[in-house]
Amino acid sequence: MANNSLLLITGGSGMIGAHTVQQALEAGYRVRATARPQKVDILKERFDGKVEVVGIADIAHGDYTEALESVDAVLHLAAPLPGEVGAAEMIEASVGGAMNIIRQAAAKGVKRVVYTSTMLTLPDVDKQHISIFDTTRVTSENDWNPATKESALEGEHRPEYIYGAAKVVAEREVWKFAEEHPEIDITTILPPVTYGPLLNTKIPKGDTGALAMLAIFYANVLPEGGSSVDIVDQYSAVPFSVHSVDVRDVAKAHILALTAPLEKEVGRKRIIVTSGPIPWVDAVEHLRATRPELAGRLPNTSKVTKRPVGKVDVSKAGSILGLTEYIDWKKTVDDTVDSLLAVEREWAKAD
Template sequence: MYSPAEKTSERSLVLITGASGYIGGYVAKDALKAGYSIRLTARTPKVETLRKEYGSEAEIVPLDDIVSGDYSEALEGVSAIIHLASPLPASGKHEVAASEHLRFSLDGTMNLLRQGAAMGVKKMIICSSILAVTDMDNMQNAFNSNHTYTAEDWNPTTTKVLLGSEHHPWWVYGASKAIAEREVWKFANEHPEIDFTVFQPGFVYGPTSGVSIPPRGSSEIPSTPFLLYSNIFKLPFKTGFPPVVPLSVDVRDCARAHVLALSAPPSTEVGRKRLLLSAPSFTWAQAVEHLRTVRPELRERLLSEAEINETYGAMPIGGVARVDCERAKEVLGFSEFISWQKMVEDCVDDLLEVEKGWKFD
């Protein structure tokens, strides 16, 4: 499944940030399977949980401030960085302000990259978002158009616009990711000795089990699986999530891509490894129709087509936008993404198990 770790490199120790998160948990475990040694950073409250999770398989370094914290201990002896730490919109019970999102995405990323460069790290892999590629000012057309997204597409948002007025949390998240990524590529131009890969995954769904810290309630599960959950099931509460997000990728493919990037050949052209990750698009109506067939016992819990149409109003939900992932397949050496049908099935099966232990406030 994976290319072997680079035995020819002087070191095969990989620093992973955000390993207590949804994607990060999979990345850390997949990196171990691929033969790498891993070191994980985590906020102090999560350190002990990660130590119990990984035991002697991983080093855990406490780091509470990604924006201005000292990474020298975490970077000692490291040959590659996989940077995943970033808060999602409406994380937990509290929304994250636009200025804070920008601090985490921009200042937090650049703090790590600058210190990594100073410590001689030669490979840096960053997780951005498909929202850094799409124009969030026209969200309907961004996802429901005949456009095919490529690495040449950019979210045009500026810092001035981001901080100048109120925006939807997902708009803020996408804007901060785009602004941060532009700075990453400027930094890459200044450091040709470092091999950079930046991923733009679609909305990440799939099973949540097996990651480092299991959720205790619906407000604690990763936002994107709950986005799927809340758009296909009848729920006794409102979620505030946007209804139309057809561009997506399975969390297992997303993690696999980050690990494969560790052994992918370097590019001589800055920005060449800006890699989009997305499986074929689907709509919530298609997901419900599929589940009615493969999980007939859930029919009473699933939204009807009429209820979906009522929720979305006049907004088209065709999900006809496409993502060109050929460059990612070429660079990483894998052929196909997990189908949206399997992704939906596995995500729902997992969440139905998880919800048995939920405690609602």
């Protein structure tokens, strides 16, 4: 695909979406992005008018006719985050959102689609402690979370279960569509929890939801009680946060997928992108050693014992995308903290 091709990137105002837009521009692509109507002007301003932005209020039922005009490839990243909405709405947004844009793109003759899935489509989230901490096996793209739409809608579940169920149902629908439309090349990118810098640190005061996945890091690595509190057991409290990746590597994977070899074998390009675990304990100890000015902000880590984590096969990210090197976890931690402190400074101005 030529570098001056026109890309449609949905969810351009999100954390991963914004970095994907930025890297697409840096690679020479022309970019059209979608965002919620109230974020259209914000997104235009963020990229100095270099990105055309189309407002889409409802990703599951919205009309993409205008947005898809003359588009060469679609990168679909728009989706709610865990805990943002209830099970029914999460499933509708994830499944309906994916299939709505992909069907409309196919009807417009678009031949290449990159879809953002998640590593939560791999383990049995009800038994996640087994699959994540089992050091005798390697998790790969051949694994599938057995959750269903029905199981997500029945009973009470943790947000990560609902999110994983919605995304696994959505991704199965995407691959079913790929089987029926072999003329369309589809790649799914499966990242774990994503850390790294925010491109926009001007967030309304107290709106931790706008921090996306950094909200988890913020609450536990830079807790409100600082050194007076004990760091929580990451593996018990938020098991899906064990594996992690830098947002810039996730964005890079999306851009590399645009020029990956075309494959006829459905499922061939289901690609896990992770650099491995970033235990909060390690993040805190790194910051304690390198950022003495943060000593009062860092929680006590003496009462938590780290646990071994099972391995994940990321070989296809290398063989298909050419993504073989990841940003060092210490840089990810440093840049994440710098972003969060910048957000706090913005909040302080609002006082």
